[in-house]
Amino acid sequence: MTSWQNNRVARDARIAAGAALARGKVVEARDATRLLEAVLRSGDRVCLEGDNQKQADLLSRALLAVDRSKVNDLHMVQSGVVLPEHLDLFDRGVAKKLDYAYSGPQSARIARMLFGGKIELGAVHTYLELFARYFIDLTPHVALIAAASADREGNLYTGPNTEDTPTVVEATAFKDGVVIAQVNEIVDQVPRVDIPADRVHFIVKSDKPFFVEPLFTRDPAAITEGQILTAMLAIKGVYAPYGVQRLNHGIGFSTAAIELLLPTYGERLGLKGRIATHFALNPHPALIPAIESGWVRQIHSFGSEVGMDDYIRARSDVYFTGPDGSLRSNRAFCQTAGLYACDMFIGSTLQIDLQGNSSTVTASRIAGFGGAPNMGADARGRRHPSEPWLKAGAEADPDGSALMRRGRKLVVQIGETFGDKNVPLFVEKLDAIELAEKLKLDLAPVMIYGDDVTHIVTEEGVANLLLCRTALEREQAIRGVAGYTDVGRRRDHAMVARLRECGVICRPEDLGINPLDADRSLLAARSIRDLVRWSGGLYAPPSKFRNW
Amino acid sequence: MEDLSFQHQVRARADGTRQSALVGVVASGNLEVLVERVLPDAQCSVVVRTAAVGFGDVWTAVVDDFVERFSPGGLKFSINDGGARPDTVSLRLAQAVRLIAENGQ
Amino acid sequence: MIATKDIAPAERARSTSFNEASARTRLELLLDAGSLVEFIGPEQREISPHLKIFDLPEQFDDGIVIGHGRLDGAPVFVAAQEGRFMGGAFGEVHGAKLTGLLRAAREIGTIPVLILFDTGGVRLQEANAGELAIAEIMRAVMEARNAGVKIIGLIGGRSGCYGGGGLIAGCCSALAVSEPGRIAVSGPEVIETNRGVEEFDSRDRALVWRTMGGKHRRLLGAADVFADDTVQDFREAALELIGSIGAFDLDRLKAEQVRLADRLRRFGACEDAIDIWTAEGIAHAEAVPELPADQFIALANRIGRASRDAR
Numbered sequence: 001m002t003s004w005q006n007n008r009v010a011r012d013a014r015i016a017a018g019a020a021l022a023r024g025k026v027v028e029a030r031d032a033t034r035l036l037e038a039v040l041r042s043g044d045r046v047c048l049e050g051d052n053q054k055q056a057d058l059l060s061r062a063l064l065a066v067d068r069s070k071v072n073d074l075h076m077v078q079s080g081v082v083l084p085e086h087l088d089l090f091d092r093g094v095a096k097k098l099d100y101a102y103s104g105p106q107s108a109r110i111a112r113m114l115f116g117g118k119i120e121l122g123a124v125h126t127y128l129e130l131f132a133r134y135f136i137d138l139t140p141h142v143a144l145i146a147a148a149s150a151d152r153e154g155n156l157y158t159g160p161n162t163e164d165t166p167t168v169v170e171a172t173a174f175k176d177g178v179v180i181a182q183v184n185e186i187v188d189q190v191p192r193v194d195i196p197a198d199r200v201h202f203i204v205k206s207d208k209p210f211f212v213e214p215l216f217t218r219d220p221a222a223i224t225e226g227q228i229l230t231a232m233l234a235i236k237g238v239y240a241p242y243g244v245q246r247l248n249h250g251i252g253f254s255t256a257a258i259e260l261l262l263p264t265y266g267e268r269l270g271l272k273g274r275i276a277t278h279f280a281l282n283p284h285p286a287l288i289p290a291i292e293s294g295w296v297r298q299i300h301s302f303g304s305e306v307g308m309d310d311y312i313r314a315r316s317d318v319y320f321t322g323p324d325g326s327l328r329s330n331r332a333f334c335q336t337a338g339l340y341a342c343d344m345f346i347g348s349t350l351q352i353d354l355q356g357n358s359s360t361v362t363a364s365r366i367a368g369f370g371g372a373p374n375m376g377a378d379a380r381g382r383r384h385p386s387e388p389w390l391k392a393g394a395e396a397d398p399d400g401s402a403l404m405r406r407g408r409k410l411v412v413q414i415g416e417t418f419g420d421k422n423v424p425l426f427v428e429k430l431d432a433i434e435l436a437e438k439l440k441l442d443l444a445p446v447m448i449y450g451d452d453v454t455h456i457v458t459e460e461g462v463a464n465l466l467l468c469r470t471a472l473e474r475e476q477a478i479r480g481v482a483g484y485t486d487v488g489r490r491r492d493h494a495m496v497a498r499l500r501e502c503g504v505i506c507r508p509e510d511l512g513i514n515p516l517d518a519d520r521s522l523l524a525a526r527s528i529r530d531l532v533r534w535s536g537g538l539y540a541p542p543s544k545f546r547n548w
Numbered sequence: 549m550e551d552l553s554f555q556h557q558v559r560a561r562a563d564g565t566r567q568s569a570l571v572g573v574v575a576s577g578n579l580e581v582l583v584e585r586v587l588p589d590a591q592c593s594v595v596v597r598t599a600a601v602g603f604g605d606v607w608t609a610v611v612d613d614f615v616e617r618f619s620p621g622g623l624k625f626s627i628n629d630g631g632a633r634p635d636t637v638s639l640r641l642a643q644a645v646r647l648i649a650e651n652g653q
Numbered sequence: 654m655i656a657t658k659d660i661a662p663a664e665r666a667r668s669t670s671f672n673e674a675s676a677r678t679r680l681e682l683l684l685d686a687g688s689l690v691e692f693i694g695p696e697q698r699e700i701s702p703h704l705k706i707f708d709l710p711e712q713f714d715d716g717i718v719i720g721h722g723r724l725d726g727a728p729v730f731v732a733a734q735e736g737r738f739m740g741g742a743f744g745e746v747h748g749a750k751l752t753g754l755l756r757a758a759r760e761i762g763t764i765p766v767l768i769l770f771d772t773g774g775v776r777l778q779e780a781n782a783g784e785l786a787i788a789e790i791m792r793a794v795m796e797a798r799n800a801g802v803k804i805i806g807l808i809g810g811r812s813g814c815y816g817g818g819g820l821i822a823g824c825c826s827a828l829a830v831s832e833p834g835r836i837a838v839s840g841p842e843v844i845e846t847n848r849g850v851e852e853f854d855s856r857d858r859a860l861v862w863r864t865m866g867g868k869h870r871r872l873l874g875a876a877d878v879f880a881d882d883t884v885q886d887f888r889e890a891a892l893e894l895i896g897s898i899g900a901f902d903l904d905r906l907k908a909e910q911v912r913l914a915d916r917l918r919r920f921g922a923c924e925d926a927i928d929i930w931t932a933e934g935i936a937h938a939e940a941v942p943e944l945p946a947d948q949f950i951a952l953a954n955r956i957g958r959a960s961r962d963a964r
Contacts, residue, residue: 418633484634546858574712575737
């Protein structure tokens with residue numbers, strides 16, 4: 001007789017084994033490792049919650065400490081490989097296989113471990129793609145998540161940093177998996193229910209709050225004149241002509257410069273209300289002056305940002321907040337919003353090749369993608385029109401039928417021609433390709449494919465790739481804004497001059513911008529202290545950004 | 549450190565009456581440019597001491613473009629460079645020309 | 654037209670952050686417009702004789718601008734360190750320029766000196782020469798003060814005023830400081846290295862600033878005036894101090910000794926600056942770092958000590 005509920009039976013057995021260590025659902029922090037030994041089975045798919053912001057750090061330490069003879073060869077499926085413990089799991093043999101999306105601070109070590117064969121790599125994903133696979137072929141057996149507080153029944157309040165939690169829980173709890181949450185505190189009543197108790201099986205109270213990285217804070221004091229010039233070019237050369245209102249900004253100083261120029265330079269150009277009104281964006285502190293100046297109508301966020309909680313609470317007209325008043329973020333929904341409801345993505349990268357492919361993978365670092373590939377891709381399923389989308393589509397295919405022509409999302413790569421330590425942004429061949437060859441991967445880890453990129457903005461100018469008709473034009477348009485890099489110096493000067501005449505390349509002077517005007521006095525805030533002032537004292541930056 | 553020196557014949561004399569000007573600071577990724585009105589009107593020289601060794605080709609390209617664009621006749625540019633990027637170098641050179649073009653001592 | 658009444662274009666000075674500006678910009682905007690005349694300017698190329706040996710880049714002014722100019726029409730000597738060049742550190746030439754300026758001031762006897770400190774201390778690559786320079790400068794400061802010269806330190810740069818700079822600042826007639834300004838001898842990293850992270854966590858920037866920063870220095874009386882972080886505010890602070898500094902004599906030094914002994918007695922057991930502020934009777938002492946400049950100045954004027962009756 002065929003049994004059709006084996007998974008449920010197995011899940012119940014796991015919960016029963018764990019319940020021996022729990023009072024109700026609550027397990028003491030010192031018993032966390034024993035709980036995991038009771039609940040986990042070798043070879044399980046485990047989602048250890050952690051992305052580029054919040055981390056289930058207590059549970060990751062507890063997992064690292066399990067008896068290897070009881071638990072081994074786990075298949076980790078997780079957004080972020082961020083904490084050292086995430087990789088220690090593989091060094092110890094607790095885990096064997098990895099599917100992930102982002103590995104910022106561990107990018108060098110993860111590369112070494114991949115080369116050393118310590119990790120069996122499934123794939124590097126974009127967030128939304130990994131989330132999708134949680135529901136198809138990478139469904140976790142056990143999810144280890146982080147929340148701000150829980151009540152005794154197990155209702156969870158995830159606070160401003162809700163992020164991935166609802167998605168991870170949905171995939172795990174409704175497919176016979178076990179959900180274990182670490183919480184900062186256990187309370188009589190949670191401020192709001194982000195995760196209902198019936199989806200949560202165990203709660204571990206952490207002795208200190210889960211770690212959150214202030215990843216989206218850029219100190220205006222570090223913004224250079226070159227970045228300001230590049231930002232001016234982006235505003236006047238891309239935002240203005242397309243009238244981009246709905247957008248996502250990547251992390252970086254160039255986009256922070258744009259945010260800080262909106263209330264000054266943007267205002268002078270008369271663009272208020274015409275651009276940058278609706279965002280899929282984390283609560284970037286650099287956007288505070290634009291918000292305070294009335295530029296921004298609405299922001300939906302992937303996660304929160306350290307120090308922004310009180311500001312967000314006081315600006316609920318702009319942010320999404322719960323009945324308790326605090327931010328409700330949701331990475332899966334915000335990624336979807338960025339994919340389908342935004343007309344532009346603008347962000348930086350580490351390498352761009354002659355076709356416009358870009359990657360943050362270098363020979364010794366595998367940083368993963370995070371959300372960029374998904375923000376920075378044309379959504380083929382999009383059907384609603386908008387002015388920027390239609391205009392970009394028309395530029396790409398001027399002879400097509402207007403009623404049948406697809407629009408195009410504006411995918412803008414912004415950066416200076418030389419990055420840190422004078423490393424060139426433009427290369428003939430991406431390091432990602434070399435890496436894929438060495439690791440024998442089926443696919444090179446390309447962050448944004450060249451055919452999705454519509455514009456490249458550097459301090460030398462704006463290249464509009466939508467207007468290029470041949471591969472050669474495209475290559476020369478890229479070389480034409482590549483400055484004094486080897487790629488830039490090997491340009492065909494005559495062809496670049498022609499591309500400039502027909503508007504494919506715009507220099508600062510073509511846009512009426514004098515590079516000597518790119519001055520720090522243009523920034524609406526020149527320090528973190530200025531941002532605090534703009535916020536009326538509501539923004540409370542973490543200590544590492546203070547100089548007072 | 550590497551020493552580089554460039555001499556150019558130029559079309560026209562630089563504007564202004566100031567005798568010298570200084571822009572920038574020597575720091576990592578930054579540079580100072582001291583510009584002095586000490587050469588015959590048709591000449592320009594750029595003398596560089598840089599912490600980034602082996603970028604002579606890039607300097608040549610940057611200085612060529614700068615001279616072509618601004619025709620800074622009569623000016624001598626002395627640069628102490630802490631490893632600035634080429635775009636920063638271009639910007640400082642342009643700032644130096646603007647500053648010495650002001651009237652003053 | 655009266656050139657000497659030609660004051661600094663206040664609007665630019667008001668919108669320029671002292672902290673962010675270069676040494677030259679600070680002086681240009683601090684002084685009456687166009688009045689700065691530099692001694693041993695960059696075109697004279699008096700560079701460090703030591704840095705070449707270490708294969709390090711030089712700066713034509715060796716990181717310090719010295720000269721004279723006018724403040725509300727009256728003559729002043731000025732020196733400004735460039736905190737971004739080698740952290741504003743003292744080397745042989747750098748130090749000698751300041752010593753020479755102070756000796757000139759001593760000879761003339763009536764022209765005040767403004768020193769815009771922005772320094773991490775002595776340059777490691779020329780440590781002996783730098784340490785000697787510190788000693789020479791301290792001596793020159795005291796000799797000039799003894800000759801009747803008012804010497805005012807202005808502190809609000811990114812490198813703070815550390816090491817020998819902190820010692821020299823302690824010798825000045827009066828100091829003005831802004832919120833980002835820091836004054837100390839040993840820097841945060843030095844303390845952490847020598848005494849451990851439990852004693853002082855140099856990465857805890859809130860701790861660094863409430864221990865060494867401008868607000869604490871003002872409340873303790875180590876600095877006499879608190880300036881907002883604009884060049885114009887420092888200009889006004891300098892003018893205020895020039896007008897208020899009293900005579901320098903043995904009684905004054907004795908008073909300073911009493912002031913410091915009293916401070917040690919009252920606050921020597923405090924673990925943290927917040928304890929000191931609380932002991933001073935400040936309600937909500939933990940909120941002091943967040944106070945905007947105007948509110949802080951009101952508080953400091955009410956509660957903060959001043960050393961102008963001592964030093």
